[in-house]
Amino acid sequence: MPYIAIGLGGTDTMPHDPSVLARRAAACAVFALLAFCAVADIQIDAYRASGIDPGDVLTGTVLVSRVMPGDDKQIVAVTTYFTGKRETDRAVNVRLDVFRKRDGTLVPVLTRDFGTERGGNLAGGDLSIVDLDLDGTNDIIVSYDTHEDPLIDQRLVEIVVHADGAFRTAWSGVLEYDATRAARKVAEERQDRFVREIDLAATMKTRGDALVVNKTMLAVAGQRLGQPKTVQERFPLR
Numbered sequence: 001m002p003y004i005a006i007g008l009g010g011t012d013t014m015p016h017d018p019s020v021l022a023r024r025a026a027a028c029a030v031f032a033l034l035a036f037c038a039v040a041d042i043q044i045d046a047y048r049a050s051g052i053d054p055g056d057v058l059t060g061t062v063l064v065s066r067v068m069p070g071d072d073k074q075i076v077a078v079t080t081y082f083t084g085k086r087e088t089d090r091a092v093n094v095r096l097d098v099f100r101k102r103d104g105t106l107v108p109v110l111t112r113d114f115g116t117e118r119g120g121n122l123a124g125g126d127l128s129i130v131d132l133d134l135d136g137t138n139d140i141i142v143s144y145d146t147h148e149d150p151l152i153d154q155r156l157v158e159i160v161v162h163a164d165g166a167f168r169t170a171w172s173g174v175l176e177y178d179a180t181r182a183a184r185k186v187a188e189e190r191q192d193r194f195v196r197e198i199d200l201a202a203t204m205k206t207r208g209d210a211l212v213v214n215k216t217m218l219a220v221a222g223q224r225l226g227q228p229k230t231v232q233e234r235f236p237l238r
């Protein structure tokens with residue numbers, strides 16, 4: 001849910017008067033309730049525009065931000081939800097949707113169904129919006145867990161940018177990986193455990209040329225390291 005700052009203007013001539021403080025508290029509560037309701041309405045509208053029953057949503061992040069060039073802002077949603085109508089058909093999926101708002105209606109601009117793309121077994125969708133190249137248009141960072149193999153933990157990430165009139169994936173990769181429990185199924189050299197963290201400050205300094213991440217190795221070839229080792233990696237974004 002996006003952060004909403006609420007402030008009250010004016011000068012309080014009697015800052016310690018209980019009646020003044022009570023009125024201020026009541027006003028803050030009203031504004032906070034209205035803001036919460038507005039955000040909740042946007043979330044429900046986004047789910048329904050995606051064809052998802054709000055009752056099937058496990059977690060969802062819906063943000064209003066400028067992710068396309070121009071003055072208008074778009075609505076960006078990453079939703080983790082149940083699919084199927086019967087218990088025997090139930091599965092969990094993650095999807096990304098970008099909408100324009102036109103005449104009170106959400107019009108799809110981009111839809112990515114990660115479950116369909118990867119064959120299911122997804123969970124834990126998350127969304128961040130950051131202007132990585134400092135061009136005034138925000139970029140979309142989506143991450144989610146994949147459970148294709150119950151013995152291998154993986155969290156994947158995609159950076160989606162708008163360029164040359166269309167959205168494209170500028171980079172995709174693994175944020176977290178742990179195959180140390182899969183000794184019988186994974187080659188020894190792949191029995192690693194690591195986590196990656198995007199270095200936003202260093203990435204922004206490249207003005208969109210490269211993604212800079214800090215990769216911390218926790219285990220190599222099935223052997224846990226006595227001291228985690230962190231290295232910096234760079235990947236092209238253009």
